[in-house]
Amino acid sequence: MTKIAVVGLPGKWSTEVLADAVEERTGYRLIVDMSEVILDLDASRLVYQGQDLTRLDGLLVKKISAEYNPNTLDRLEMLRFAESQGVRVFSPAMNMLRLIDRLSCTVTLRQHDIPMPPTRITESLEQALQTVRDFGSVVLKPLYSTKARGMVVLHADQPGVEIRQALADFQATSPMFYIQKKLALPGKDLGMVFLGGKYLGTYARVSQTGAWNTTINSGGKYEAFTAPEELIALAERAQQPFGMDFTTVDVAESERGPIVFEVSAFGGFRGAKEGIGIDAAGLYVDYAIQNLNR
Numbered sequence: 508m509t510k511i512a513v514v515g516l517p518g519k520w521s522t523e524v525l526a527d528a529v530e531e532r533t534g535y536r537l538i539v540d541m542s543e544v545i546l547d548l549d550a551s552r553l554v555y556q557g558q559d560l561t562r563l564d565g566l567l568v569k570k571i572s573a574e575y576n577p578n579t580l581d582r583l584e585m586l587r588f589a590e591s592q593g594v595r596v597f598s599p600a601m602n603m604l605r606l607i608d609r610l611s612c613t614v615t616l617r618q619h620d621i622p623m624p625p626t627r628i629t630e631s632l633e634q635a636l637q638t639v640r641d642f643g644s645v646v647l648k649p650l651y652s653t654k655a656r657g658m659v660v661l662h663a664d665q666p667g668v669e670i671r672q673a674l675a676d677f678q679a680t681s682p683m684f685y686i687q688k689k690l691a692l693p694g695k696d697l698g699m700v701f702l703g704g705k706y707l708g709t710y711a712r713v714s715q716t717g718a719w720n721t722t723i724n725s726g727g728k729y730e731a732f733t734a735p736e737e738l739i740a741l742a743e744r745a746q747q748p749f750g751m752d753f754t755t756v757d758v759a760e761s762e763r764g765p766i767v768f769e770v771s772a773f774g775g776f777r778g779a780k781e782g783i784g785i786d787a788a789g790l791y792v793d794y795a796i797q798n799l800n801r
Contacts, residue, residue, distance in 0.1 A: 510563045513566075515570040520776075522570060525776070528788045532792055539560065544585060546588055553585060553592075571583060576651045579607050583604050587600035598752040603773075609648060609651070621744060622741075623767055624766055627684075639661050640663050642689070644660070646658055650685055691762050693760060696711070696757060698710050698775050698778045699742040699755065703753075710731065710732060710779060713727055732783075741767065742758055742767070751772075753774045755771040
């Protein structure tokens, strides 16, 4: 029997769907909550609820933590140890490490000439204030976040004291300012899905509430979208440097042309399912089994 565990959040839809797909194909089911895992370096064991994960064939990582934070990187280091013991982790731990930190992802994208919104990064509050003035409207983004959590929109025409206070409040929890110019978007952005580097399809996240972002947390909904070849080519270029087994590239069409916001460390199952009718979980498990049986 091929033994593949799912690293995720027990009870959450995407985690359970992935575990269902594994069980259906292999007869084995185990969801691993990383908050309860112990790495015993002397014994070379990675243990969850009495089970040594280093004895498994593979680990499919759907979610490493409920919210991204620096501790998330430590959890990935634990999975990197499992890899050293011969366990295949999907996607490789080092590859996910490069995407959890928004700045690491951004630097890699820009090194590969991927178009992004104008972006500045600094620890200086004064430089951040100047950036707001230069850009006009900005989005402050925490380095560790998903689904627009913790993001703040500021406009240069707000009172200076108000902007300064908002920057100080942001820096209290996110010491590094990651500031992007807020571009005019058509009320939707795109999730472009890749499995093993191959394009599967695109779904749109469409704003329903007038919120500045289109995330489902802010009331957005998924819709099908037929991406033109130039967008597919852009997304392929964006995801290629990261070597992910499964990922989603966030793309939008702006007044500057197509732009990439980020490449996801884990990808979106629900968007693929509800937006374009793709069983991404099942396809991912089939992909993992094929790779393990090579």
